[in-house]
Amino acid sequence: MNTTSTNFRLSHKIQDEGFTISSASKCNLYLSLSQKSIRMAVVDVERNKFVVLEDYELITVFTPTQAAEQLQLIARENPLLQEQSWKTIRVAVSNQHFTLVPETLYDPAHQQDYLRLHSNLNPQLDDVLSYRHSSLEAVNIFAIERVLRETIESLFPERPVQFVHQTSSLIKSILHMAGRSIPRSMYVFVERGLVTILVADEHGLQFCNIFQYHSPEDFIYYIIFVMQEQKMNPEQETITVWGDITHDASLFTILQKYIRQVKFGKKPQDIGYSYKFDDLFEHRYFELYSLHLCE
Numbered sequence: 001m002n003t004t005s006t007n008f009r010l011s012h013k014i015q016d017e018g019f020t021i022s023s024a025s026k027c028n029l030y031l032s033l034s035q036k037s038i039r040m041a042v043v044d045v046e047r048n049k050f051v052v053l054e055d056y057e058l059i060t061v062f063t064p065t066q067a068a069e070q071l072q073l074i075a076r077e078n079p080l081l082q083e084q085s086w087k088t089i090r091v092a093v094s095n096q097h098f099t100l101v102p103e104t105l106y107d108p109a110h111q112q113d114y115l116r117l118h119s120n121l122n123p124q125l126d127d128v129l130s131y132r133h134s135s136l137e138a139v140n141i142f143a144i145e146r147v148l149r150e151t152i153e154s155l156f157p158e159r160p161v162q163f164v165h166q167t168s169s170l171i172k173s174i175l176h177m178a179g180r181s182i183p184r185s186m187y188v189f190v191e192r193g194l195v196t197i198l199v200a201d202e203h204g205l206q207f208c209n210i211f212q213y214h215s216p217e218d219f220i221y222y223i224i225f226v227m228q229e230q231k232m233n234p235e236q237e238t239i240t241v242w243g244d245i246t247h248d249a250s251l252f253t254i255l256q257k258y259i260r261q262v263k264f265g266k267k268p269q270d271i272g273y274s275y276k277f278d279d280l281f282e283h284r285y286f287e288l289y290s291l292h293l294c295e
Helices: 021-026 064-077 108-116 146-155 166-178 216-229 250-258 275-279 286-293
Strands: 008-015 027-033 037-044 049-058 088-093 098-102 126-133 138-145 162-165 185-191 194-201 204-212 238-243 261-264
Touching (some): 008 064, 008 275, 027 286, 037 064, 037 286, 049 064, 049 286, 064 146, 088 166, 088 286, 098 108, 098 204, 108 138, 126 146, 126 162, 126 166, 138 162, 138 166, 166 185, 166 204, 166 286, 185 216, 194 216, 216 250, 238 250
Parallel strands (some): 027 088, 088 162, 185 238
Antiparallel strands (some): 008 049, 027 037, 098 138, 185 194, 194 204
16 A cells, blocks of 8 residues: 655646647656755657646655655646656756866766766666767766656657766856857846856856755855856846746845846747747746757
């Protein structure tokens, strides 16, 4: 008898009338996993358009095992997670266990060694994977909890699943949007309890790291700290923000207090979105949309 409690809430669901599960073989399925949420989206590849989005908030989930259990519970009722014929299945994981290594220095046999310099790995519980950024000539080495990886792969026994670290999808999208003619700029992606800070210029990515925060004061401290390290001036810079943040949130208020120009980012533009996405804030679900730019 299964005694696992339901600790998730469907906070948002969008589905275009033109999408049916029978068209899955012409569509990509994207998932974004964190300790706070499980999100999924479907792209109709032929129409190059997002047609489905579902956002499940995880409540009182504290461990990867608990998150995996909730994913299994969602899958029992969710046709997207039961379907096996997706063209591509791509999953982004959100955690602080990642590092970027220049491609010229990368040796696949030493993935764990690179990551151990930055993270406390448990070989009994974590799997180490990698994703190559050809435009950066760098490799993103990251860890995913084995229980989460095995749970996802068990849901799709007939299809290969590509795992990437969430920073890879953000990097791909931000560099794609910024182009090569930008001045040095800062980009911030906000999650509950985590903030990813990226700095890019005409030469590409200059900085990328994830910080854990417990208060608005923590949050702004890390942003100001990175600006100082990158020799950026809060009085002159414009920061672009995506993620789980709103105009009236305390995080946004403190950003405006210390940074001269703060603006919300937009969705990736080289793909379409069903009209049903029009009611969403442009800066929400950026990590999910950006998975489309990975390969």
